[in-house]
Amino acid sequence: MAATSSAGDDGVRRLDEPLLRSLYALLTEASVSKAAGKLGIAQSAMSRHLRVLRQLTGDDLLVRAGNRMVLTERAQALAAPTRRILADMSLLTSQAMPTSPRELRLSFRVATYDFLPKRFFADLVERVNRQAPECDLVVRGLGSHFEHYRQLADGEVDMVITVWPELPAHLRASGLLSEKLVCLMRRGHPLAGGDMTLEDFRRARHFTSLEHVPGQGSVIDNQLAEVGVPIHTAVRTQFLSLAPAVLAATDLVFTTGRLLAEDFAREYDLAIVPFPARIAPMRYRLVWHERTHKNQAMRWLREEIVAAARALAQRPPD
Known part of the structure; x- marks a missing residue:
């Protein structure tokens, strides 16, 4: 019994x-x-x-x-x-934020891709370390098949920085940056010295980002399709930090936003060439789930991310 x-x-x-x-x-x-x-x-x-x-x-x-x-x-x-x-x-228990970020004891988790310059992330880390020294920041990559949307819903990540325009209805978003697309290549590249035409661009061999959704291509692939420009991709990778060294050693062309192009050009003395047609700009958005929308600590971090993006946008072109 x-x-x-x-x-x-x-x-x-x-x-x-x-x-x-x-x-x-x-x-x-x-x-x-x-x-x-x-x-x-x-x-x-x-x-x-x-x-x-x-x-x-x-x-x-x-x-x-x-x-x-x-x-x-x-x-x-x-x-x-x-x-x-x-x-x-x-x-x-964390809806209300302490009177000062210094009192926070949290691990903030942001999923993104390395399509923004390193100085953006450096500025963001500096802001968090200075204002909330007991917090840590986890920056992780974006998964395929829009896995990061599920991660937001499941609480695996707190917010996402993305360039994809489509969002599920249960997610909220704020615009971060909008910048024109440019082409990056080595300074001795045959297309670096003159006015590159759309046909020149089409015939070139390209370095591009990995497809976010297999079979659908990347955002830039879709933008190029809208202007009717199929390209020959020689290298596709999720590690965009490889681009400067690869471009410096080859005749590949990398199409990306101006800010990242300037970052890479300084590192490897590469040439930045205007995109040879009218094309939609890159638009970066900060995305979060409805479940964290009113959380004051998350709101504070979102404001700091937006502030870091604005500081980057206000920096004069090189």
Whole structure:
């Protein structure tokens, strides 16, 4: 009877925050000992939490496969909603920002692509370090298939800097920058000395960014398609920082925004040539989820990102 009573006590326990945190640790670590270490609790306590979680979910969650533990299908399906619930719970206690950013103790997570100059990120880091020294800034890449939109919804990232114009209805956005497209190449390139025509551009071999959505191309691919200019891409990569060295050593052409082109041109003494046709400018936007819209700490960071972008835009051309 005593054993039945104990099981009953566990069975009526509510799914509270400690249990949710234990659940997420178990789902991410797939190990009782590692999950306990991650949360700084005893392994015996984590084992008790796992027993309760199994009763509450009606699933084993972790099962043995050979000499290791693996997640069940049900456990795998619980990872995203558990992460989202924990992220939403954190907003309940962090909605109001302290009187000064110096009192913040947060990790801000921004997903972006390296299509903005390094000095933009340097300025942003300086602003955060100076005003909120106890906070840290995580800058991560954008995933394919618009994965970053799901990451915003699930609380994996706090905001995104993107150039894609289409946004789901549940996301909010603010304009950061708008700049003209230019072509970047080595100074000795045959097209660097005169007036490059659209036909010259079409015949050239190009360095471009990796497709954001396989089969749809990059934003610039789509812009070029609008003016009827198919191009021969010789190198496509998500690491745009490779561009200066590659351009300096080849006759490839890189089409990008003016600010990044100027950054690269200073680094490798490259030539910047106007784009040979009328084309839509690059428009950068800061995007965030409705769930964090009223969070004061997130609002403060958004304002700092906008301020860093404006400072960059006001810098006179080289």
